[in-house]
Amino acid sequence: MKLSELITSDLVEVPLRATDKWEALAAIARIPVRAGRYPQSMVATVEQALVTRERSMTTGMEHGIAIPHAAIDGIDDLVAVLGLNPVGIPFETLDGAPARIVIGLVIPRSKKLAHIKTLAEIAKLLSRAEVRDRLLRCTDAAMAVAALVELQGPGR
Secondary structure, eight states: OOHHHHOOGGGEESSOOOSSHHHHHHHHHHHHHHTTSSOGGGHHHHHHHHHHHHHHSOOBOSTTEEOOEEEETTOOSOEEEEEEEEEEEOOOOTTSOOEEEEEEEEEEGGGTGGGHHHHHHHHHHHTSHHHHHHHHTOOSHHHHHHHHHHHTOTTO
16 A cells, blocks of 8 residues: 555644653554544554554664654554654664654554555655655655655656
């Protein structure tokens, strides 16, 4: 599944305000509530799952990217969150650079294997410098959604 099919403007935070990766994970757990993706009562469960996954191994990649993710019971559909912070958030990335693009994935535990491909597709998309640069130029959620749609249009 393409990131452009998962992200709507109510799932985008520009800028993602966090002083470290733990605050970023807390934000990722909260944002889907405003989009109606799951109830407020799920936030603590989602945040704890993201923290547990992050403590096992960093989800901070290279080139200012982090893709924190966790499998959760109690949700039926994959939820993706896009956080952009041009300054960057300390995230213990593989190359030591701060995370400027954070894609959070909350995956239904029952569909975990099906979404491994989604995770790989997102990593592949963000490996392209022009995609990262375009996203980081976005100043609001609508711009970010439009950029993703354009960058992942038919044939891409």
